[in-house]
Amino acid sequence: MPAPSQFISYVDTHVDSFIQRLGEAVAIPSISASGVHRKDVFKMGSWLQHQLNALGVQTKSIDLGRHVMDGQDLPLPPVILGKIGNDSKKKTVLIYGHYDVQPAEKSDGWDTEPFTLVVEKETGRLIGRGSTDDKGPILGWLNVLEAHQKLGLELPVNLCFCFEGMEESGSQGLDELIISEAAKGNDGWFVGVDCVCISDNYWLNTRTPCITYGLRGIAYFKLTVSGPTRDLHSGAFGRTVHEPMTDLILLMSKLVAPDGTILVPGVDDMVSAASAEERSIYDALDYDIKDIEEAAGARIALSSDKATVLMGRMRSPSLSLHNIEGGASAKTWGMQRVLFTSTGFHRLVPPQTPEKVEPLVISYLQSEFAKLNSKNKLNIEDARGGLPWVSDYKHWNYEAAIKATEAVYKVKPDLTREGGSIPVTLTFAESLGVNVLLLPMGRGDDGAHSTNEKLDKSNFIEGTKLLGTYLYEVDAISV
Amino acid sequence: MPAPSQFISYVDTHVDSFIQRLGEAVAIPSISASGVHRKDVFKMGSWLQHQLNALGVQTKSIDLGRHVMDGQDLPLPPVILGKIGNDSKKKTVLIYGHYDVQPAEKSDGWDTEPFTLVVEKETGRLIGRGSTDDKGPILGWLNVLEAHQKLGLELPVNLCFCFEGMEESGSQGLDELIISEAAKGNDGWFVGVDCVCISDNYWLNTRTPCITYGLRGIAYFKLTVSGPTRDLHSGAFGRTVHEPMTDLILLMSKLVAPDGTILVPGVDDMVSAASAEERSIYDALDYDIKDIEEAAGARIALSSDKATVLMGRMRSPSLSLHNIEGGASAKTWGMQRVLFTSTGFHRLVPPQTPEKVEPLVISYLQSEFAKLNSKNKLNIEDARGGLPWVSDYKHWNYEAAIKATEAVYKVKPDLTREGGSIPVTLTFAESLGVNVLLLPMGRGDDGAHSTNEKLDKSNFIEGTKLLGTYLYEVDAISV
Numbered sequence: 001m002p003a004p005s006q007f008i009s010y011v012d013t014h015v016d017s018f019i020q021r022l023g024e025a026v027a028i029p030s031i032s033a034s035g036v037h038r039k040d041v042f043k044m045g046s047w048l049q050h051q052l053n054a055l056g057v058q059t060k061s062i063d064l065g066r067h068v069m070d071g072q073d074l075p076l077p078p079v080i081l082g083k084i085g086n087d088s089k090k091k092t093v094l095i096y097g098h099y100d101v102q103p104a105e106k107s108d109g110w111d112t113e114p115f116t117l118v119v120e121k122e123t124g125r126l127i128g129r130g131s132t133d134d135k136g137p138i139l140g141w142l143n144v145l146e147a148h149q150k151l152g153l154e155l156p157v158n159l160c161f162c163f164e165g166m167e168e169s170g171s172q173g174l175d176e177l178i179i180s181e182a183a184k185g186n187d188g189w190f191v192g193v194d195c196v197c198i199s200d201n202y203w204l205n206t207r208t209p210c211i212t213y214g215l216r217g218i219a220y221f222k223l224t225v226s227g228p229t230r231d232l233h234s235g236a237f238g239r240t241v242h243e244p245m246t247d248l249i250l251l252m253s254k255l256v257a258p259d260g261t262i263l264v265p266g267v268d269d270m271v272s273a274a275s276a277e278e279r280s281i282y283d284a285l286d287y288d289i290k291d292i293e294e295a296a297g298a299r300i301a302l303s304s305d306k307a308t309v310l311m312g313r314m315r316s317p318s319l320s321l322h323n324i325e326g327g328a329s330a331k332t333w334g335m336q337r338v339l340f341t342s343t344g345f346h347r348l349v350p351p352q353t354p355e356k357v358e359p360l361v362i363s364y365l366q367s368e369f370a371k372l373n374s375k376n377k378l379n380i381e382d383a384r385g386g387l388p389w390v391s392d393y394k395h396w397n398y399e400a401a402i403k404a405t406e407a408v409y410k411v412k413p414d415l416t417r418e419g420g421s422i423p424v425t426l427t428f429a430e431s432l433g434v435n436v437l438l439l440p441m442g443r444g445d446d447g448a449h450s451t452n453e454k455l456d457k458s459n460f461i462e463g464t465k466l467l468g469t470y471l472y473e474v475d476a477i478s479v
Numbered sequence: 480m481p482a483p484s485q486f487i488s489y490v491d492t493h494v495d496s497f498i499q500r501l502g503e504a505v506a507i508p509s510i511s512a513s514g515v516h517r518k519d520v521f522k523m524g525s526w527l528q529h530q531l532n533a534l535g536v537q538t539k540s541i542d543l544g545r546h547v548m549d550g551q552d553l554p555l556p557p558v559i560l561g562k563i564g565n566d567s568k569k570k571t572v573l574i575y576g577h578y579d580v581q582p583a584e585k586s587d588g589w590d591t592e593p594f595t596l597v598v599e600k601e602t603g604r605l606i607g608r609g610s611t612d613d614k615g616p617i618l619g620w621l622n623v624l625e626a627h628q629k630l631g632l633e634l635p636v637n638l639c640f641c642f643e644g645m646e647e648s649g650s651q652g653l654d655e656l657i658i659s660e661a662a663k664g665n666d667g668w669f670v671g672v673d674c675v676c677i678s679d680n681y682w683l684n685t686r687t688p689c690i691t692y693g694l695r696g697i698a699y700f701k702l703t704v705s706g707p708t709r710d711l712h713s714g715a716f717g718r719t720v721h722e723p724m725t726d727l728i729l730l731m732s733k734l735v736a737p738d739g740t741i742l743v744p745g746v747d748d749m750v751s752a753a754s755a756e757e758r759s760i761y762d763a764l765d766y767d768i769k770d771i772e773e774a775a776g777a778r779i780a781l782s783s784d785k786a787t788v789l790m791g792r793m794r795s796p797s798l799s800l801h802n803i804e805g806g807a808s809a810k811t812w813g814m815q816r817v818l819f820t821s822t823g824f825h826r827l828v829p830p831q832t833p834e835k836v837e838p839l840v841i842s843y844l845q846s847e848f849a850k851l852n853s854k855n856k857l858n859i860e861d862a863r864g865g866l867p868w869v870s871d872y873k874h875w876n877y878e879a880a881i882k883a884t885e886a887v888y889k890v891k892p893d894l895t896r897e898g899g900s901i902p903v904t905l906t907f908a909e910s911l912g913v914n915v916l917l918l919p920m921g922r923g924d925d926g927a928h929s930t931n932e933k934l935d936k937s938n939f940i941e942g943t944k945l946l947g948t949y950l951y952e953v954d955a956i957s958v
Binding site for chain 2: 202230232237238252256258297312317374418447448450451452
C-alpha cells in the first residue's frame with residue numbers, strides 16, 4: 001500500500017520550510033567530541049525534544065550521568081525518547097538517530113561556514129555539518145510527522161523514537177539504557193516494538209537508493225613504544241640508543257600490505273572466500289570503480305575489478321593505520337619524544353569478533369617486536385571493540401523498505417553491506433530480538449565526517465517520502 | 480702561562496653576583512622559534528649589548544632584515560658584534576655564542592618555572608631554559624671581562640664577539656653576514672682574527688672536561704604521500720583504496736634498522752671502518768655505557784661496547800625518523816587525511832656531504848615506493864643540509880685550550896667529536912681561514928633542548944676560569 005497522495009503532495013509543497021528547519025538544526029554546533037561545545041549538544045537535544053512535542057510526540061529526556069573526556073568532567077547529553085500512537089492493532093516501529101555531529105571548522109578546508117546551511121542553487125546541495133549525518137534523516141522523520149499532523153492523517157503505525165547525542169563519541173551510556181529498558185519488558189520504553197529502522201548511512205553511489213543489511217565490526221588497538229625517559233636530541237643520541245620511533249614504524253609496517261592484505265596471520269583466513277554465486281551479487285550492484293574514485297577524489301582504487309573493490313568494503317576485514325602521537329617537530333631539530341603511540345582499527349566481518357581477532361593481533365605484534373631486539377618497551381591496549389552485524393534481508397521489514405523505495409524512486413534498491421560500524425544496531429537486534437533495517441537517506445559522496453558535508457535536496461525530499469511510505473508498507477504487510 | 484691569581488680569586492669571590500646575572504638573562508624568554516616571543520629575543524639582544532658596553536666592549540647591532548615564520552612576517556633578531564682591544568702585538572680571538580633559546584613551558588614537564596633560574600642548594604644545579612644553551616657560556620665571557628675591568632687587568636688578547644639570536648631556528652642571515660664581513664678583508668669586522676672559540680656544546684660525561692674537534696653534518700628530508708583529496712572514513716574506504724598512511728609507514732620502515740644501521744645503499748659504506756688504532760682513541764675516552772643510559776634515562780644503549788656506542792655518535796652517520804603529520808585521530812573514528820608528511824635527519828660524517836647523500840636517499844625512496852605498487856603519489860623535499868666538520872686538534876688553538884683545561888681542572892681533557900651539528904662552525908673555518916675550537920662549559924647531562932635544562936654551578940664558575948685561562952694560554956704560545 002503506497003502512501004496517500006496528500007502526504008506526497010504535502011512534502012512536495014513544503015520543501016522550503018523543511019530546508020529552513022534543517023538550517024536551524026545545522027546552526028547548532030552540537031559537536032560531541034568537544035568539551036567547549038557540550039552546551040550546544042544539550043541545546044540541540046532541547047531543540048529536538050521541543051520539535052517532537054510540537055508534532056504530538058510524547059517525550060522523555062534521559063540523563064545518562066557524567067563522563068570524563070580529555071581530562072574534563074562533563075555531563076553526558078541526554079537520550080531523547082519519544083512515542084506517538086498506542087494502537088495495539090498497529091505495528092510499532094522504533095526509529096533511531098543521533099543529533100550530535102563531527103567537529104568542523106572552516107579552516108579544515110570547508111568552502112563555506114560549516115554551521116550555516118548553504119543551499120547551492122545549481123546543484124541543489126544542502127551543505128553544512130550534520131546535513132547528512134545525521135540531522136537530515138532525523139528531520140526527515142519530523143517532516144513525516146508534520147505532514148500527518150497538518151493533514152489530519154492518522155499515522156499507519158505506532159512510532160517509538162530513540163535519539164542520542166553521543167554517537168560521534170562512542171555512544172556512551174546508550175547500550176546500557178537500551179538493555180535496561182528492554183529488560184523491563186512490558187514496563188520498558190520499547191514495549192511492543194516490532195522492528196527497528198535506522199537512517200544513518202549512505203547509498204553505495206550517487207544514483208541508486210540502497211538498503212543495508214550488514215555492517216563491519218571493530219577491533220581497536222593502541223600501541224605505545226617507550227624507552228628514553230626524556231626528550232633526546234637526534235644529534236647527540238642518533239645511533240647510540242634504540243629509538244622508539246624506529247621501532248614503532250617497523251612494527252606498524254608489519255600489519256598491513258599496500259594492497260590491503262592484513263599481515264596478521266589468521267585474520268584474513270577467518271573469512272571464507274566468496275563463491276562464484278556470491279561474487280555475482282556484487283557484480284550486480286549499481287556501482288563502478290569511478291564511484292569510489294569520485295568519492296575519494298583520486299584514482300586510487302585497490303583494483304579495477306568492481307566486485308573485488310566492493311567485497312573489500314563489504315565482506316572483508318580491513319586494517320587502517322592511523323596517527324602517531326608524540327613525534328618530534330622539525331623546529332626542535334629532531335628531538336625524539338619519550339613515547340610514541342599509534343592507533344589502528346581492524347574492521348571485522350562475520351565470523352570475526354573482537355574476542356577472536358584481538359589475541360591474534362596482540363601475539364603477532366609481540367612476536368614481531370621481539371624480532372627487533374630492541375631495549376625499548378611495547379605496550380598494547382585494545383579497546384572499543386564492536387561485533388559485525390548481518391541481518392536477514394528477507395524479513396518483512398526489508399520487504400516493506402524495498403517496496404517503499406520502488407514506489408518513491410521507481411527502481412529496485414541495491415541491497416548492500418557497509419564497511420563502517422554502528423554498534424547500536426547490534427544492541428537493538430540482540431536486546432529487543434527484532435529485525436533491524438538500515439534505510440539511508442544520503443548519497444555515497446555526501447562526505448559525512450569530512451569537509452563540505454552535504455545532503456542533496458532531492459535526497460532530503462524524496463527521502464522524506466521514502467520514510468513515510470515505508471511506514472505504510474510496514475502496516476500493509478501481513479506478518 | 481696560567482691566568483693571574485687575582486683573576487681566579489675574583490671569580491671565586493663573585494659567584495653570587497655571577498649567578499644573579501645569569502638569572503637576569505634566563506628571565507628573558509628569548510625563544511626564537513615563537514613569533515609571540517620575538518620581542519623577548521630583541522630584549523635579550525639589547526640586554527647583552529648593554530652588558531658588553533658596560534664592560535668596555537665596543538658593539539654594533541646588525542639588522543638582518545625580516546623573515547616569514549609560520550606565516551608571520553617578523554623582524555630577524557640582530558647579531559651583536561663586539562670588540563675590545565686593538566693591540567697589533569696581541570692575538571685576536573673571535574668568540575661566538577647565541578642569546579636565543581629553545582621553547583619551554585612548565586607543562587612540558589618542567590619541575591620548576593623554566594624562565595626563573597632556580598639554584599638547587601643540595602646539588603648546585605642552576606636550572607632554567609638557556610642556563611647551559613647558551614646563556615651560561617656567554618655569561619662566562621662577561622664574567623671574564625668583568626674580572627679584568629674591576630681588577631684593572633689588561634686582557635691578554637684582543638677579543639672580537641659575534642652573538643646571534645636565531646641559532647635555535649636555523650641561524651637565518653648569519654652565514655651571509657660572516658661571509659660578507661670576511662670578504663671585506665681589512666675593512667671587515669673580523670679583521671685580524673687569529674682563531675675562533677665557540678662554547679656551545681657539552682662534556683661527553685659528567686666528570687671530565689672535553690674539547691671538541693668535530694661535528695656531524697645534516698641532510699634533511701620531508702616525505703609526503705598524497706592520494707585522496709579529502710578525508711576518508713576507514714569504515715567506508717578501508718580495503719577499497721590505497722591508503723597514504725600504509726604507504727608512508729612502509730616507506731619509512733625501509734630507511735633504518737632497529738640497531739641504527741642505515742638501509743639506504745651506499746650511505747654507511749661511504750665511511751670507512753675504524754682501524755684498531757682509531758678504536759683505541761674511543762676506548763681511551765672517560766666514558767661508560769652508564770653515562771649514555773643516565774642521560775637517556777633508560778637502559779637502551781645500542782651496544783654494551785663503549786667504543787661502538789661512542790663511534791655511533793662521533794664517527795658514524797645516523798638516521799632518525801621524526802614525526803608524521805596529518806594522521807587521523809581516534810576521536811574521528813579513523814579518518815585518513817589527505818596528506819601525510821614525515822621528517823627525518825641524516826647526520827653526516829666526513830667524507831659524506833649533503834650533495835653526496837641526497838641523491839642516494841632520493842633514488843632509494845623512489846625505487847622502494849615504486850615497489851609498493853601504490854596509486855598514491857610520493858613527493859620528497861630535501862632542505863637545510865649542513866656539512867660535517869672536523870678540525871685539526873694539533874693546532875695551537877687546541878694546545879692552548881688543553882693547557883687551560885689542565886690548569887683549571889687538573890685533568891687531561893677528552894678530545895671528542897660531537898653527534899650534533901653547529902653549521903656556523905664550518906662557516907667561520909671556511910670564510911676566515913682560521914682554526915675553530917669548541918670549548919664546552921656544561922656537562923653531558925645538562926639537557927639542552929629538554930625539560931629541566933641545567934648548568935652545574937661548578938661548571939659555570941670553573942668554566943669562567945677556563946675561558947679566562949684559555950686567553951692567557953693563547954697569548955703565551957708562540958706561533
